[in-house]
Amino acid sequence: MCTSTQNNILFVAGGTGGHIFPALSVYNLFKNVNSNLYFATDQRGIKFEEVSKINPFLIKALGFERKKLIKKIASLILLILSTIKAVFFIKKNNIKIIVGFGSYVQVPFVLAALVLKKNVILHEGNAVMGKANRLFWKYIKVRTSAFNLKEHFPDTIQVGMPIRSQLLELNKNKYKPLSSKGLFTLLILGGSQGSSLLSYRLAKVIVKLPKKLKDKLIIFHQVRQEHLLNVKELYDSNYIKSNVVSFFKDIKNYFNKASLIVARAGSSTIHESIMAGVPAMYVPIKNSVGNHQYENALVLKNNDAAWLLKEEDIDNGIFIKSISQIINNPNLLKKFSLNNRRLRKPLAANKLKKLILSLEDKSV
Incomplete structure (x- = not known):
């Protein structure tokens, strides 16, 4: 049962190693913290043994289709349905903080979080801002990155890339x-x-x-x-x-x-x-x-x-x-x-953890 004194945190990551590994690195740091942890990904993420063990919430998402009208419509419909699912998931589990690591999987959750006035922290792992992060970058409270993105995104905190604990x-x-x-x-x-x-x-x-x-x-x-x-x-x-x-x-x-x-x-x-x-x-x-x-x-x-x-x-x-x-x-x-x-930044995961803990719940 979730309590108001606990940090109910949702980690969202696309189903490739570049998203999954950094998300798990930070997720694992919260196991000894007074927190209820949740993890969301797409079907690809299940192939990672550690992800399958934590029983993630699976959601479908499509990329931003620009060319074919039918695919645009299908993508939009799926986004609406996925966002509705995300809203119910966040409300049901009293999620207070959403932590996104990029990919289209995070889009419905960040949309839902903004609608519900929840705190969001995003991490950009690449030297070029991904579309899923760029879409929300100016609307969220805490923006972090692996590479130095300050030239184009001056409010970004370069924490480095969280890597697998081992x-x-x-x-x-x-x-x-x-x-x-x-x-x-x-x-x-x-x-x-x-x-x-x-x-x-x-x-x-x-x-x-x-x-x-x-x-x-x-x-x-x-x-x-x-x-x-x-x-x-x-x-x-x-x-x-x-x-x-x-x-x-x-x-x-x-x-x-x-x-x-x-x-x-x-x-x-x-x-x-x-x-x-x-x-x-x-x-x-x-x-x-x-x-x-x-x-x-x-x-x-x-x-x-x-x-x-x-x-x-x-x-x-x-x-x-x-x-x-x-x-x-x-x-x-x-x-x-x-x-x-x-170029090493071995404390990347710990820095992200501190930033997450510093966020206060804005839910109403």
Whole structure:
């Protein structure tokens, strides 16, 4: 039973790792606080084991369709229905504070919160403001971000990116360009939704490296399930030491071992790499909304903390040239590692927690 003395807090996150992980990071900090906690997401969020265990409230949401009239109408109808559901959910559970981490899933909840005059705090994880956050940014009380957005949104508080609690220990990681056996450890991450480009296609390029470089490599490669056997066979036939999986159960262990990370440029991946102090080569998704992945990676590139490649660079020889130069330049890797450490914000989740607790209920 909810009481008036408790903070009844609703966390809302889209169903991808970039939204789910930071939301869970803050959610878990409230478990020992006098609070009733609620979590809302879409159907995609259920695939995360930790989310399914907390019995989230599921809601349907569509993106902002601009082209097709039928889809516009369907999107509008669904938004109205979802907002009505959100209003009933907030009133039924006496929700006092709504904490949104982006994506269209939060739109009906923030609309409902504004109608009911509840406090809202939003967090923008990317270097470019997402549509779902931009829509409400000027109407809410507390606006927070992972990157510095003050140039365009001066009232934003840069708290950093909340990362998974088990990865916070990466802050203690002592980066080494080579393993104790003198091997260069390449960690390739496809992201929570998997990446075709960074799966079998990238493996076919890596095996073209000169033999003396392949002999120095050990690869930990996250690939799509359907590419698992083909990638493993490709590495084995080229005598490249590897561990190929569809999911890393103990990702912290692999961050600790990595000499270089190759990944998409989602905000969670970037900030986890920063926390580990591991240099990275980012390959942004070409059609990401607002080109946010490119802008995310550009922040790291401009701080000499990462390399930025285009998708076409995987096949046109630039990746091979870049990785060859990096493997043979441990001092450059150490410099980039140090620059990553300077960007760390390990207290991001705690800062968000304090901001949430500072909000007073405005409900009437």
